[in-house]
Amino acid sequence: MTTVAARAVGTEADRVEGLEKVTGRARYAFEHPIEDMVYAAPVPSVVARGEVIAVDVAEALTFPGVIDVLWHGNAPKLERVGNAELHVLQSPRVAYRGQYIAVVIAKTLEEAREAALRVGVEYAVERHDVGLRADHPRLYRPERVNPDLPADVQQGDPDTALAAAPVTVDAVYRTPAEHNNPMEPHATVARWDAEGLTLYDSTQGATSLRDAVAPLFGIEPSSVRVIAPHVGGGFGAKGEPHPPVVLAALAARRTGRPVKLAVTRQQMFSVTGYRTPTIQRVRLGAHPDGHLTAIVHDAVEQSSTIHEFAEQTTTPTRIMYAAPNRRTTHRLVRLDVPTPSWMRAPGEAPGMFALESAMDELAAACGLDPIELRIRNEPEVDPETGLPFSSRNLVACLRDGARRFGWADRDPAPGVRRRGRLLIGTGVAASTYPVYRSACQATARAEPGGIFTVRIAAADIGTGARTVLTQIAADVLRVPLGRVRVAIGDSALPRASLAGGSSGTASWGTAVTRACEALRDELDRRGGTPSTGVTVSVDTTEENGEPSRFARHAFGAQFAEVGVDRDTGEARVRRLLGVFAVGRVLNPKTARSQFIGGMTMGLSMALLEESVLDREFGDYLNHDLAQYHVAACADVPAVEAYWVEESDPHLNPMGSKGIGEIGIVGTAAAVANAVHHATGIRVRDLPIRLDKLLT
Amino acid sequence: MNDDEDLSAPVTMEMRLSVNGIGYPITVDTRETLLDTLRERLDLTGAKKGCDHGQCGACTVLVDGRRVTSCLTLTVALDDREITTVEGLADGSVPHPLQTAFVRHDALQCGYCTPGQLCSAVGMLAEARAGWPSIVTADGGSVDARLDEAEIRERMSGNLCRCGAYVNIVAAIAEVAR
Amino acid sequence: MRPFVYRRPGDARTALAELAAEPGAMYLGGGTNLVDLMRLGVLAPRTLVDVTRACSDAIEVRPDGGLWIGAGVRNADLAAHPAVRRRYPMLAQALLSGASGQIRNMATVAGNLLQRTRCAYFQDPSKPCNKARPGTGCPARAGDHRNLAILGYSDFCVATHPSDMAVALTALGAVVHVEGAAGPYTVRMPGLHRLPGDEPERDTVLEPGDLIIAVEIPALPYAACSRYRKVRDRASFAFTVVSVAAAVDKSGGTIRDCRIALGGVAPVPWRAERAEAELRGAPIAEASFRRAADAELTAARPLTENGFKVALVRNVVVRALLDLVGVS
Structure with a gap:
């Protein structure tokens, strides 16, 4: 493989979709017009723990425009997957206040929202425990912490070293729960047809969402298409799949009509993830000249009863500073x-x-x-x-x-x-x-007119990915930016990792580079672009699988x-x-x-x-x-x-x-x-x- | 509660809504907000729904030239008003100077707050030209509403941007305000 | 949101009649609070009587320097009015401290006065709240109340009044002109808003169906030396934690007269009459200002989590007065 002198990479190219965004033409999930669509308004639980005994849908069903009300008693059955949070309307159990327990489908937004307020729900309420504390009796050590790291790591004898250290710091730091709050609330337009399920969704990963939703409905990933050309921010909240997209697909399945569902800002505080609160104790031992002898960093954090998410709070401490004696731990409740x-x-x-x-x-x-x-x-x-x-x-x-x-x-x-x-x-x-870097696929195509198209199911959630991938492709192809089109945001494109872990450009860019290199080689071999154009495909699984010898x-x-x-x-x-x-x-x-x-x-x-x-x-x-x-x-x-x-x-x-x-x-x-x-x-x-x- | 069924029937009114110079004869549910009418009825999806409660500014449009949050504005009250949305800011195919400046300064990332920022900035510049003070002006005891960066920041604080493009937004607006 | 009938009468008497004729009807001004609460399900009027054409949106400067402000005047227009900025800077500053440019363009003077508390429990129909759902209880007392009242609350309600403008109008002794079923009447602030007692659902002394048609600010020449200082968590576009509106009339080395009102501390915009009394005739000195603040705060009964407001009010009152008299 050859390298090329950068021409586009490293320059301050304007965002390629900038004009679309400043003129209002860029379409976000809820904004894709579809014939005959109806609106879904979820009903959240108003208890934090318990069971739904009964759902009285009679009043809501009398409301003009209301098409159906779904709850666990009548919702289509879903297949079990690893994340029970996605088993929407499958059980009477309530794991947290705000959990979706029903959904109203109606012809207009106003009708759906009003009827959702009128769904009568009877609960068997159980005493809840929502208090995170460092001495909680149910604290445990998770098997691994996100993304797949050991919960505890120890080297040397930090306790002895701390006891002997001339200078020490021993302090407890607390960070509160925080919510991502992207400006665009999570939204989905779901449609079932002969080919399967189409989701216009606000997601950080079209491929990964497709792969998460398909098994819930017992269908092949190839029967699900996720379309997300523009995403109004995510900051992680649109990375893992959350209940609303599943609920939209359920509602569309049940009614046989395309369904639009937008999470309200209020509901986003319950059903779309957040940063766990933490209680962290940090102990540092040092010589008077500042050289560390020991670092101990212990974190306490929370997850829900329905799904374990164990955050990697103390992992940066593992690589930051030299000290012979060190320990980092995570405890969860x-x-x-x-x-x-x-x-x-x-x-x-x-x-x-x-x-x-x-x-x-x-x-x-x-x-x-x-x-x-x-x-x-x-x-x-x-x-x-x-x-x-x-x-x-x-x-x-x-x-x-x-x-x-x-x-x-x-x-x-x-x-x-x-x-x-x-x-x-x-x-x-x-x-x-x-x-971080993940394996991806990409295709690159040369058209006879000198235009090149690169396809990959990447996501641009505001990072500038679409622009940077265009620059990367242009340089490898040795053509000006204007001759490269990059298609992203659609699971029908070659599979790609999601926009998370700051890995997007590294993962997608590698695949785009390899695809464009392969296309260049192919064009060299053929002596130019054939009249029908030419497309090459690559997969970086092998390249990405090589373990690095470096931190x-x-x-x-x-x-x-x-x-x-x-x-x-x-x-x-x-x-x-x-x-x-x-x-x-x-x-x-x-x-x-x-x-x-x-x-x-x-x-x-x-x-x-x-x-x-x-x-x-x-x-x-x-x-x-x-x-x-x-x-x-x-x-x-x-x-x-x-x-x-x-x-x-x-x-x-x-x-x-x-x-x-x-x-x-x-x-x-x-x-x-x-x-x-x-x-x-x-x-x-x-x-x-x-x-x-x-x- | 015996008359609930009656109470649940939508109340509709016929009206004419003028948006970006085009009159739309429509029948609206009295509950419809301008934001939902634009997005769900007229397919003008430029104005965004970020909070639906006037707390984020993503839905900002101009009503008779003044910036308002369309999520708290009932459509039925706007029969004799002229609405301008982000789709109407350009002069034909020539983008508004603010639109161009936003792209050049990278005053947007995800782009979702951007239409609201732009409509708000257009309204804000008109307010400043009219000599309206902000709390920055008023606190300083000044009657001169010169738009320095502190003034722009305060006046644009009704438009949240979670991507954190504020410094670029301010730079873009400052350039056009000059 | 429950379906509702929309009407837009052209004058106040018709508005009153339409409201009286429809059970569950409410007046609509700028909509910035009412539409918000309707969407939350906190309020569900069956009829909205839009009074933006029924009420004046004019501001008149009276010969004596007082102001007559139509109830339909938008907050932004009031803040920008030269007479307000020159003669009542505390009012302009209070208005400009509130909400955002967009909201100020929509909100009316009367609607601002009548806005409801931002207590989180009030705004969530799935939770108890004596103000929104009378008789259900007040979870704020034992729950989150960092930003709730330290003065004037009751066992039934510890909410604060959210308006900035109303704090300035309370300091200025504004007179609210009301059209009532039996004819026009006036209420002088701070008398418009009422303490919760055992009826926290009633925010004001107005009777159902009464319509505010104007707010009059009596001439107060020394209000040209006035200030509104708002303390808030976020630098802009945030409700107050604590605020103070203050005006002083200096005479030689003493305070001849003064006006002080507080925001964010009570269920009503709080006129600090004890502080005013302490200050009248007192020498211009930080110690006087501190004594005045302390006099007002003797009545404070902070809740578990909002004790900081006592010190905060003291500091802000003292600072605002020092700023006004030009002592650094």
């Missing part, structure tokens, strides 16, 4: 709560809040600059596996960030910088995210400046600056958007976001965008993202690491460290709201 799932950098985001806050505390305890502390503990090889890093430029990020941010003349004393009524502080934290991770450094109002405790970020080492940056424009977007969500996590669990009722109480605060425009002043040159031949043909998630990792710790620098108050439980800073 199954509560009567909605099922948690992926949310942007699951594990890394909450885990690095704790670790990087603790490192800031250690720096203070040792009287060291927090950047210097991190540099002193930089490992030679992956501390967990002993493998060499394929590339690791954390130190370069810290140094470059320090220079750009103006860290050099920072006075470490907390609580002494005033500007008007504000206390000003700055903070730093490290960031990391692993390199592969992206790194970064996050800097924050905050101002805290002395009268009110209101903390606001004044600026954020991130420097990342992510291999080769394929499109600086869209990459920068990914970084600043992640950092903005990190700011939001630091200061605003908390899903409040109601103990009495067992649901997330603040279930809308007025009560669950995500950062608004006024919260987000200067956010700058940069990257260091990093050449890493051990990744993929593009030399790139994933960039979708690393931006959020470490941001909250940088902000919390800055708040400490501003006020002298160490906030160890997010979010950093004013009541925690009021003096």
Whole structure:
């Protein structure tokens, strides 16, 4: 295989679907017009644990426009699959408040919604337990944590080392439940016909959704088609399949008509996943010069009774810093709560809040600059596996960030910088995210007119994937961008992994590269494009299956400046600056958007976001965008993202690491460290709201 | 509750709804919001449903030139109003300068909040031209509504963007406001 | 949402008649709160009487400097009015602190005054709430109440009133002009809103069917020296945690007169009469302001999770007064 000089890759190409999106022409799931369609309105459980004894559908059925009401007593039967959350309307059991227990299908949206309010449900209520605590009697060690990692890892003798350490930090950090809240609520248009099931769905993976839905209905994946050309954000919430899409397909099956179902914003707090709350204890032992002797990071988190999702909270601690004695653990408790799932950098985001806050505390305890502390503990090889890093430029990020941010003349004393009524502080934290890659297929086709079409069931949920894949293809084919069309977002295209784990570009880009290489070779062999065109197919399973001899991770450094109002405790970020080492940056424009977007969500996590669990009722109480605060425009002043040159031949043909998630990792710790620098108050439980800073 | 059946019958009204210069004679359920009428009846899906409660701004459209959240606006009340949606911002095939600036500054990622951001920005710029203050202006005791970045941020805070494109959105709007 | 009949009368008397004629009818203003609550299932009117054509949307400046504001005036227009910005800066600031540009373009003055609490339990028909579903109980007391009341609540309800504008109007002693079944009458703020007592479902003293037609702000020259400070979790587009509207009339080194009202602390926009009394005639000094705040807060009875509001109110009142008198 030959390499080519990059022409499109590395340039600031505008988003190829930009014009469609700014003119309103881009169609999202709920917006695909289909003849004869009807609307579905789900009925959520209003108890957190128990059984549905009876569903009175009589009143709802008398409503004008109502076509049917489904519940477990009359719903079509589904096949069992691994995730019981998807066995929608199959059982009277209620595992959490908000679980879908019925659905109304009606001719109009207004009729469906009103009738759904009038479905009478009788429950046998059982006492629920929704309280996560570190001493919960039902805590257990999960077999593996997401995506497939050991729950506990120990090296050396951390307890003895901690006891002997001259300097120690021992602190408990808490992160709340957080909800992804993509701007587009989950939505599906489901249609059954002679060929099978078609789903227009808001999903991060057309292939994986197809493969998840087909067995539920006892049909082959080839009988299911998932179409998702545009997806209004996901951040993990549209990665794993959730109940609404199954409910839409059920309703369409039962009524024999195409059904539209949109999850309400309120319902998204129950049925589409969220970030588990965590209780994390971090213990660090160090010499007075800052060299770590022991790191122990223990996490407690929750899942639902219906499905285990075990988040990998402490796994970043396994690779961050050198220390001979180390232990990382995860303990889970199954509560009567909605099922948690992926949310942007699951594990890394909450885990690095704790670790990087603790490192800031250690720096203070040792009287060291927090950047210097991190540099002193930089490992030679992956501390967990002993493998060499394929590339690791954390130190370069810290140094470059320090220079750009103006860290050099920072006075470490907390609580002494005033500007008007504000206390000003700055903070730093490290960031990391692993390199994942999955096998994919792709085709590339040359048309006689000089146009090339690349097909792969990838997803663009706002990452810029469609654009970057176009750039990759253009360079391999050695043609201008304008001659390449990339078709994505449809399970009828060659199978692809989902947009998750910051693996999209690496996985899809590899397949696109190989397909375009094969096409180029084919065209060379034929001496040009035949009049009927020519198509080649590739599958990266074999290439992807080769185990790497390297530890592969992206790194970064996050800097924050905050101002805290002395009268009110209101903390606001004044600026954020991130420097990342992510291999080769394929499109600086869209990459920068990914970084600043992640950092903005990190700011939001630091200061605003908390899903409040109601103990009495067992649901997330603040279930809308007025009560669950995500950062608004006024919260987000200067956010700058940069990257260091990093050449890493051990990744993929593009030399790139994933960039979708690393931006959020470490941001909250940088902000919390800055708040400490501003006020002298160490906030160890997010979010950093004013009541925690009021003096 | 014996008259429930009667109460459940939809109430409909005939009206003419003018959107992007086109008059649509329609029969609406009084419960229909402008957002649902646009999206479900007129196939104008540019305006987005993000929360359905006026809390996100994705459904922002212009009614007689003023930005409003169409999810809280009843269609039946709009018989003599002119509605402009994102589909109506361009001048024929020439995109509105804000649309061009949004693409150039990458002021969008998933694109779902984008139509609302654009309609809101058009309305906001008109408000600023009319000399309307924001809390940033008013807190500063200023009567000059010069649109610096702090002003734009505050005035655009009714449009949430979960992808975190705010700094690019502000840059795009600032460029057009100049 | 339950089906409803929609009417849009052209004058207030017709509106009153239409409302009286239809059981379960409600007035519709900008719709920003009512449509929201109807979709949630909290309210289910059978008839909506749209009063945006029945009420004036004009603002008149009276010869004495007072204002007469039609009930249909949109929040955005009121905030932008030169007389409001110049003579009653606290009102402009309160309006501009509220909601978003879009919502301010829709919301009317009367609708803003009559908006319902944002207590999470009130907004969820599947849960008890004495205000929304009388007699069902108040789970906020034992549940989540970080942002609920510290003053004026009852065993039946601990909700707060959400309006920013109403806090400024309460400080200004605005007079609400109402068209009632027996004819027109007026209510002077803070008398419009009522404490929950054992009837939290009644937010105001208005009788069913009464229609606010205008809000009058009596002349208060020293209100040109006024300020509204809103504390909130999010930098914008968020309901208040605590807010203060304050105006001071300085004379030499003392406070001759003042107006103070608080938001986010009580079921009503809270006129801080004890603080005002403490401050009248007091020397201009931080200690006076602190004493005034403390005088008001002696009545505070914070709940388990909102004790921080006491310190917060004290700080914000003191700061707002210091800002007004120009002491840093």
